[in-house]
Amino acid sequence: MIGQEKKTAWNNGGPEGKRWLQQRIFSIKTLSLVVLAVQTSTMVLLLRYSRTSSAENHQQYIITTAVLLSEILKLTLSLGFLHIETGKVAKVTFDRLYRDVVLNFWETLKLAIPACLYVVQNNLLFIALSNLDAATYQVTYQLKILTTAIFSWVILGKRLTPLHWLSLCFLMLGVSLVQVESSTWNDNNSSIKASEAKGPLGDSDPLPDSEDAPPPDVNEAHPNTEVSWLLGIFAVFVSCISSGFSGVYFERLVKKGTQPSLVIRNIQLGLFSIVFAVIAVSSDWSSIKEGGFFQGYTLTTWGVVLIQAFGGLIVSVTMKYADNILKGFATSLSIVMCTLVSWLVFGDAAPSTQFIIGTTIVISSTVLYGFAPQATAASQIRGSHVPSTDSPHKVQLRKRSMSDIV
Numbered sequence: 001m002i003g004q005e006k007k008t009a010w011n012n013g014g015p016e017g018k019r020w021l022q023q024r025i026f027s028i029k030t031l032s033l034v035v036l037a038v039q040t041s042t043m044v045l046l047l048r049y050s051r052t053s054s055a056e057n058h059q060q061y062i063i064t065t066a067v068l069l070s071e072i073l074k075l076t077l078s079l080g081f082l083h084i085e086t087g088k089v090a091k092v093t094f095d096r097l098y099r100d101v102v103l104n105f106w107e108t109l110k111l112a113i114p115a116c117l118y119v120v121q122n123n124l125l126f127i128a129l130s131n132l133d134a135a136t137y138q139v140t141y142q143l144k145i146l147t148t149a150i151f152s153w154v155i156l157g158k159r160l161t162p163l164h165w166l167s168l169c170f171l172m173l174g175v176s177l178v179q180v181e182s183s184t185w186n187d188n189n190s191s192i193k194a195s196e197a198k199g200p201l202g203d204s205d206p207l208p209d210s211e212d213a214p215p216p217d218v219n220e221a222h223p224n225t226e227v228s229w230l231l232g233i234f235a236v237f238v239s240c241i242s243s244g245f246s247g248v249y250f251e252r253l254v255k256k257g258t259q260p261s262l263v264i265r266n267i268q269l270g271l272f273s274i275v276f277a278v279i280a281v282s283s284d285w286s287s288i289k290e291g292g293f294f295q296g297y298t299l300t301t302w303g304v305v306l307i308q309a310f311g312g313l314i315v316s317v318t319m320k321y322a323d324n325i326l327k328g329f330a331t332s333l334s335i336v337m338c339t340l341v342s343w344l345v346f347g348d349a350a351p352s353t354q355f356i357i358g359t360t361i362v363i364s365s366t367v368l369y370g371f372a373p374q375a376t377a378a379s380q381i382r383g384s385h386v387p388s389t390d391s392p393h394k395v396q397l398r399k400r401s402m403s404d405i406v
């Protein structure tokens with residue numbers, strides 16, 4: 001009865017139906033943002049742990065192989081979702097793939113750009129976490145909110161109020177404080193590291209261990225921790241630009257309408273991602289020939305691959321049902337979780353006052369952004385048909401509070 005009423009209201013396009021639809025979208029949006037916050041924290045901590053434990057065993061897994069595996073897993077999962085969506089009839093699934101991916105080649109080709117950028121970014125993520133501690137990485141990576149806002153403005157025509165921009169400036173201030181603190185911390189630890197053979201990841205981390213800095217050659221590759229820190233920060237900066245652009249580009253594609261199916265878009269993205277990930281793997285060919293594709297793999301490495309793949313799918317859901325800037329806020333929550341777990345579980349140094357101030361500013365600026373009222377013509381994606389913050393319900397959603405985010 002109630003369901004019927006809702007259906008009728010929705011069919012009539014009445015306020016009841018709109019509210020019902022809004023609630024539905026709101027719940028998918030909220031859930032995806034919460035899951036993303038938890039996934040990001042788990043991913044960062046597990047990745048860091050995977051490097052720490054493999055460094056202890058003196059055998060490193062090859063970063064590009066892990067990225068390739070997670071791309072393959074993501075594509076497999078997306079194909080599985082499509083199969084479920086088409087009623088588990090293989091012929092229908094193949095027909096849909098042929099029609100939407102092969103025949104619709106130009107639409108598919110559009111995904112080559114974010115696919116290439118994401119593969120580079122995913123490799124940089126491993127490099128960054130090999131050279132920075134988890135909390136510094138997380139906070140610095142928040143700069144992607146700024147790059148995302150700029151790309152949202154340029155590509156989507158999303159208008160931000162001065163309060164939004166102010167909160168973004170605060171965000172940068174907070175990030176800078178954390179960086180300065182981290183830089184000083186690394187300098188101070190250089191001497192300790194020399195005598196105790198400890199790495200820039202903290203006292204439980206023997207040495208950085210990415211492909212760019214395998215333990216036996218670490219001193220040749222990075223004679224001091226400052227170089228290692230700079231490399232990590234550089235990797236994060238490039239990732240911020242890539243993340244902002246690719247995210248907004250993908251958001252536009254899934255909201256614009258010619259092919260709004262998230263599953264199909266993920267399959268299109270996955271096909272190109274695998275091609276680029278294979279190219280990245282080929283650059284490690286000599287190491288793979290020597291030690292094998294799965295050298296250095298532990299259970300934790302497989303966990304990282306799994307969570308990375310799962311995270312990619314969650315990210316795509318947040319882009320479709322929320323937006324990229326809100327996604328940034330959700331991941332900022334994971335900073336708090338990461339810092340606490342890093343300190344309490346991994347035994348990292350307790351956060352210094354400056355670090356705490358910087359992190360507080362970062363988090364406060366995200367709250368400020370969430371509470372700031374939207375610009376009158378805000379959140380309009382040119383040509384968008386999809387309800388989200390950019391929906392016909394934007395008048396109501398404009399009044400959103402932080403409860404939208406969490």
Ligand code: C5P
Nearest residue numbers: 118122243250266269311312313315316
């Ligand atoms: O840090 P950022 O939020 O930009 O990371 C996005 C992540 O989500 C990347 O690892 C990217 O590969 C993944 N992604 C995905 N599928 C999408 C969009 C993003 O797997 N449709």
